[in-house]
Amino acid sequence: MRDETREARQAQIESAAYAVLEEKGYSGASMLAIARRAKASNETLYNWYGDKTGLFHALVRRNAAELREMLAAQIAGGGDALAALERLGPALLAVLTGERAVALNRAAAADPTGELGQAIGREGRETIAPLIGQLLEQARAQGALAFDEVDDVREVYLGLLIGDVQIRRVIGRMEAPDAAACAARGKRALALLKRLYAP
Incomplete structure (x- = not known):
């Protein structure tokens, strides 16, 4: 084929x-x-x-593929890490609040085996979060941010960017944010991060 x-x-x-x-x-x-x-x-x-687990791993992996590729290209190529973070934030928020991620998370919450939640963890957060950490370390090396523990600053950034938006989407309490809303939230998260971790 x-x-x-x-x-x-x-x-x-x-x-x-x-x-x-x-x-x-x-x-x-x-x-x-x-x-x-x-x-x-x-x-x-x-x-x-x-098997079914492999299929759903593939769904989660494909859903996050664009983000992984964006992050990997930035990390490999260098360049302005904060500018890359400004592009990443809205894209990450759009994926996490999109229909496919919402469907996967709703199903994972109702799955008594925990298999789908494990797949989402492994193929999603556990793959993307370390790459975001590397991007933040690039920003520190470029003198754009100052911090000691990358894990801490990454959690702060993700909290500022995502907050409770994803869970509100999953429980049906809000519509998916449009591109303008994702861009605005990404810009705000980055501005606050720069203020908190100014060199």
Whole structure:
């Protein structure tokens, strides 16, 4: 199968997985139900993803792929770390409050096995947070921020950026912020961070 054909097929399967997830929750989202929704064979799903856990790991990984790539490129290329953080903040907020992340988090909250929550942790926060830490360390090396413990400043930044917005989205208490709202919140978080950790 050509790469572009496989990519398109995977996108169909993953869209079907989100639809089944929203209807049946994580425990009810069987590989067979997802295969039927995607009009794919059960064998294809098992060959490509291994099992249901592998499929949902892939969903979380794909949801965070753009952020990982953005962070990795900045870290590898150097450049103005705070300018990169200004671009990252709105993108991160948009992903975390988007329909797919909300669907995954709702399903994880209702999953008694904890498997989906573990996948979200491993493929999401535990992958992205260290990269944000490296970006903050670049900012310190460039003389833009001053701090001792990178873990502390990273938690402060994420708290300023995200606050309770994601949980309010997940429990249905707010609509997804639009691009302007994400940009404004990202700008405010960065301004406060610069004030708190001024050299």
